Amino acid sequence: MPIVPDDPAHGGAQDDDRGAARLSGPLFRDEPQGFTHGQTGPTHDPAPYSTQSATPYPAQSATPYPSQSPTHSPTQNPEPMSHAPQPAPAPQKKSAGRDLSAAIGVGVGLGVLIIASLFIVKAVFVGVVAVAVVVGLWELTSRLQERKGIKAPLVPLAVGGAAMVVAGYVRGAEGAWVAMALTALAVLVWRMTEPPEGYLRDVTAGVFAAFYVPFLATFVAMMLTADDGSWRVLTFLLLTVVSDTGAYAVGWRFGKHKLAPRISPGKTREGLLGAVLFAMVAGALCMQFLIDGGSWWQGLLLGLAVAASATLGDLGESMIKRDLGIKDMGSLLPGHGGIMDRLDSLLPTAPVVWLLMVVFVGSA
Known part of the structure; x- marks a missing residue:
C-alpha cells in the first residue's frame, strides 16, 4: 500500500490558522488531492507517490533524469525537495486600535458643542x-x-x-x-x-x-x-480628558506592566502613572487660575482623585462589557464607540469633583 502524505501540499506556517478547522471535524481536514474522507488509498493510480518519501514524484521510468546515474534514487534529487526561502515577517507597528482621525474630529465637535x-x-x-x-x-x-x-x-x-x-x-x-x-x-x-x-x-x-x-x-x-459653575464643570471635563490622554500616551509609548489584564488588557501601570502626572499638573493650573478661591495644592489633590476615579470608572465599564461580551456599548460616535464609551470615566468622576470643590471652595 502506498504511504499517504502526512501534510497537505501547501503545509507550513501559512496553514497554522487551519488547525482549529482540522480539530472541529473530518469535513474540515486538509487532505492531499485525490483523497476523500474514509478512504485508505488514493482514488487514482498510486504510481506517482513514492514508497520512500511522503513527497509526490514523477513515476519511475527506464530512462533516468539527465543529471542522475541509473542507480540514483529520486529521493536523492534535491530539486523536487527544494523550497523557496520564506521571507521574514514584517515587524508589527503599535496601533491605537481606533480610527484616530475620526476620533479626533468627533472629539473636537463634541468639545465645541459642550463649551x-x-x-x-x-x-x-x-x-x-x-x-x-x-x-x-x-x-x-x-x-x-x-x-x-x-x-x-x-x-x-x-x-x-x-x-x-x-x-x-x-x-x-x-x-x-x-x-x-x-x-x-x-x-x-x-x-x-x-x-x-x-x-x-x-x-x-x-x-x-x-x-x-x-x-x-x-x-x-x-x-x-455655583457662581463660577461653568468654570467648575470645565475643570471637571478638562481633568478627566487630560487623565485619559495621559494614560493613553504614556501607556502606549512606555507601557509594559499590565494594570488589570483580566479586565482591560490594554491598560498598564505606566499608563496610570501618566494619568496621575498629567491630571495633577492640569489640576494645579485649573484650581489656581480658573476657580475662585482655589489654590494650586488643592489642584494637585483634585488631579490625583480624578485620575483614580476616571481609571476606576473605565475599568468598571470594561468589566460590564466583558461580561456582556462586547467591545463597545454602541457605534454612534465614529472612532469612540457609543455615548457610554465616552461617559465611562466622566460619570464616576463627577461626584468626586463636586465633593472636593465643595470642600475646597464651597458650594456657592
Missing part, C-alpha cells in the same frame, strides 16, 4: 447632559437585552433620568435624590405590566442603570449652580 452651551446658556448645557443620559440609557439597556436577555424598562428610565438631571440643577442634591427614588419606583411599577418571570432581574438592572447613568450625571448639573 458653547456651557458658557452661553447654562440651561442649554443641562439639556445636552440630559440628552446624553437618555442616549446612554438606551445603549446600556439595549446591550443588556441583546446579550443577557435582561429587559430593564427604558421608558421610565429615560423620563426619570432626564428629570433627575433637571432636578439636580434646579433643586440640588435633595431634588436629585427625590427624582432617583421616584425613578426606581416607576421602574418597579412599569415592569409589572409584563409576566413575572425575570421580574427581580429586570428591575434590579433598571435601578442599577438609573443610579449608574443619570444619578451620577446630576452632580455635573449641581456643579453648574
Whole structure:
C-alpha cells in the first residue's frame, strides 16, 4: 500500500490558522488531492507517490533524469525537495486600535458643542447632559437585552433620568435624590405590566442603570449652580480628558506592566502613572487660575482623585462589557464607540469633583 502524505501540499506556517478547522471535524481536514474522507488509498493510480518519501514524484521510468546515474534514487534529487526561502515577517507597528482621525474630529465637535452651551446658556448645557443620559440609557439597556436577555424598562428610565438631571440643577442634591427614588419606583411599577418571570432581574438592572447613568450625571448639573459653575464643570471635563490622554500616551509609548489584564488588557501601570502626572499638573493650573478661591495644592489633590476615579470608572465599564461580551456599548460616535464609551470615566468622576470643590471652595 502506498504511504499517504502526512501534510497537505501547501503545509507550513501559512496553514497554522487551519488547525482549529482540522480539530472541529473530518469535513474540515486538509487532505492531499485525490483523497476523500474514509478512504485508505488514493482514488487514482498510486504510481506517482513514492514508497520512500511522503513527497509526490514523477513515476519511475527506464530512462533516468539527465543529471542522475541509473542507480540514483529520486529521493536523492534535491530539486523536487527544494523550497523557496520564506521571507521574514514584517515587524508589527503599535496601533491605537481606533480610527484616530475620526476620533479626533468627533472629539473636537463634541468639545465645541459642550463649551458653547456651557458658557452661553447654562440651561442649554443641562439639556445636552440630559440628552446624553437618555442616549446612554438606551445603549446600556439595549446591550443588556441583546446579550443577557435582561429587559430593564427604558421608558421610565429615560423620563426619570432626564428629570433627575433637571432636578439636580434646579433643586440640588435633595431634588436629585427625590427624582432617583421616584425613578426606581416607576421602574418597579412599569415592569409589572409584563409576566413575572425575570421580574427581580429586570428591575434590579433598571435601578442599577438609573443610579449608574443619570444619578451620577446630576452632580455635573449641581456643579453648574455655583457662581463660577461653568468654570467648575470645565475643570471637571478638562481633568478627566487630560487623565485619559495621559494614560493613553504614556501607556502606549512606555507601557509594559499590565494594570488589570483580566479586565482591560490594554491598560498598564505606566499608563496610570501618566494619568496621575498629567491630571495633577492640569489640576494645579485649573484650581489656581480658573476657580475662585482655589489654590494650586488643592489642584494637585483634585488631579490625583480624578485620575483614580476616571481609571476606576473605565475599568468598571470594561468589566460590564466583558461580561456582556462586547467591545463597545454602541457605534454612534465614529472612532469612540457609543455615548457610554465616552461617559465611562466622566460619570464616576463627577461626584468626586463636586465633593472636593465643595470642600475646597464651597458650594456657592
